[in-house]
Amino acid sequence: MITDLLDLDLLRTFVLAVDMDSFARAAEQVSRSQSAVSLQMQRLEEITGHKLFLKQGRGWRLTASGELLLGYARQLLEINNKAVEALTATHIAGRVKLGLLADFSESGLPLVLARFASVHPQVEIEVTIDRQAVMLQKLQAGKLDVITTFGTHTPEDAIAIGRLPLRWIGGNNKTIALQEPLPLLLFESPCLFRAAGLEALDKVKRSWRPALTSASVAGMWAAAQAGLGITIRTEMGLPAGCIPLSATAGLPPLSEVHIFMLTYQKSPSPAVKRLIDILRETLTEQVNEIRKRTKKRHGL
CATH class of the missing domain: 1.10.10.10 (Winged helix-like DNA-binding domain superfamily/Winged helix DNA-binding domain)
Structure with missing residues (x-):
């Protein structure tokens, strides 16, 4: 005892x-x-x-x-x-330059900033929210310290967070998935989600048309909420009024996407390292929660 x-x-x-x-x-x-x-x-x-x-x-x-x-x-x-x-580590000071995709900015960013500021109030955080290709260029140029991103696989030098299934996402118009050709809300090329969705449609020979082409995730969410078409994203940062479409909508299955972080330096500063730890913890929690919801929705 x-x-x-x-x-x-x-x-x-x-x-x-x-x-x-x-x-x-x-x-x-x-x-x-x-x-x-x-x-x-x-x-x-x-x-x-x-x-x-x-x-x-x-x-x-x-x-x-x-x-x-x-x-x-x-x-x-x-x-x-x-x-x-x-x-x-509360004495850590300096500046951290963080790059985020819009998918993470509303759901994960406030929590990350709150957690980080509570233990490192002396660190200045500069946040860039942009497209993946732009952030990769800025990272390689040393204009960003760390970025969160998606990919078809996790590179060897990346910090893995998890994987999420890609989903067909629309608004409350339940018949939109039945339209021919299928109205799509697409990111400008090159785009991982765009390529995955079009490849899936091509495999089943489903016709489609671009209802909206945008460089903004917010613009696509607004178009989906308005019932203009269907887009392809993960459920990360999914706003109210946008819903993942079920298999009964007759749309082809989509693959999973990897979520990971890339850093400019292999041995980042203490401030960057602490932000990476908090980012990984926060986003991993969100990924796991989305996967739980998905399993529950499918009765698994």
């Missing part, structure tokens, strides 16, 4: 001993004697009320209780490290 709170100092030594498979090497890492580390492990067994180690030849192995504790110990230490990093 556990008789006390778990001591992070003991857990850190415990994890080191397991990872290094040696009390002696763990002792070197924590600047203690081997006997002191042995006493720490005995104390940990007393606190947990379980035997954590079993002798095996000249060495030892973890018991089932030891294996169980190891997983939780790693999680507790990770949370502790994140808390310490966040609290001690």
